[in-house]
Amino acid sequence: DGGITQSPKYLFRKEGQNVTLSCEQNLNHDAMYWYRQDPGQGLRLIYYSQIVNDFQKGDIAEGYSVSREKKESFPLTVTSAQKNPTAFYLCASSIGRGNNSPLHFGNGTRLTVT
Amino acid sequence: ELKVEQNPLFLSMQEGKNYTIYCNYSTTSDRLYWYRQDPGKSLESLFVLLSNGAVKQEGRLMASLDTKARLSTLHITAAVHDLSATYFCAVDPGVQGAQKLVFGQGTRLTINP
Numbered sequence: 001d002g003g004i005t006q007s008p009k010y011l012f013r014k015e016g017q018n019v020t021l022s023c024e025q026n027l028n029h030d031a032m033y034w035y036r037q038d039p040g041q042g043l044r045l046i047y048y049s050q051i052v053n054d055f056q057k058g059d060i061a062e063g064y065s066v067s068r069e070k071k072e073s074f075p076l077t078v079t080s081a082q083k084n085p086t087a088f089y090l091c092a093s094s095i096g097r098g099n100n101s102p103l104h105f106g107n108g109t110r111l112t113v114t
Numbered sequence: 115e116l117k118v119e120q121n122p123l124f125l126s127m128q129e130g131k132n133y134t135i136y137c138n139y140s141t142t143s144d145r146l147y148w149y150r151q152d153p154g155k156s157l158e159s160l161f162v163l164l165s166n167g168a169v170k171q172e173g174r175l176m177a178s179l180d181t182k183a184r185l186s187t188l189h190i191t192a193a194v195h196d197l198s199a200t201y202f203c204a205v206d207p208g209v210q211g212a213q214k215l216v217f218g219q220g221t222r223l224t225i226n227p
Contacts (some may be wrong), residue, residue, distance in 0.1 A: 010206075031213065041218055041219055043157075043204075043218045045214060045216075058214065071156060090156065100206075101162070102147050102149075102159035102162050103157075103159070105156040105158075106156060107155065107156045111222075
């Protein structure tokens, strides 16, 4: 079955450490996205990529970094510069530019930084 | 800057009743999406609305879009407990072909027996 796999499901880190969240898709989608969700709030866009080797900042990119070396993979690194990293992180993908189909979401990674 | 507002943010209702969730947005768009999220889970796509006057229905849920009023509604008919979840609307501002969806805050719906 095609889908988006995020790992791990839960992640605990100490303050000051960088951490990388994995996102893999086998839907053959061109575009991939990272969103952050805080309790009781909507989703906010961190980074997105419309094509391999290219990515763009979203609305809250500070303290985060991404790479898109392969079509299937879009890992997100939460750096020590991110002031409030504890959140639920959701990766999504879509067919790509100009398409109106809905985003497909992974099951999320819940990151807790203490 | 596109802003998307949902109301109400919390809704507690009894089984069998009807209710409507509203989604207002601040700039022109003709692409709006509704998603459902169960606690601690991912988002599931419910409806894609792509033109003024679009109406989609699935079971007890019906969504509509009025692009002139910049308003979408999600109507629940004869609610059942299984529909308890958080519902999000998301608007695509159509920037450079990327689907940079802007989400509302979500409406947490609780349906009581």
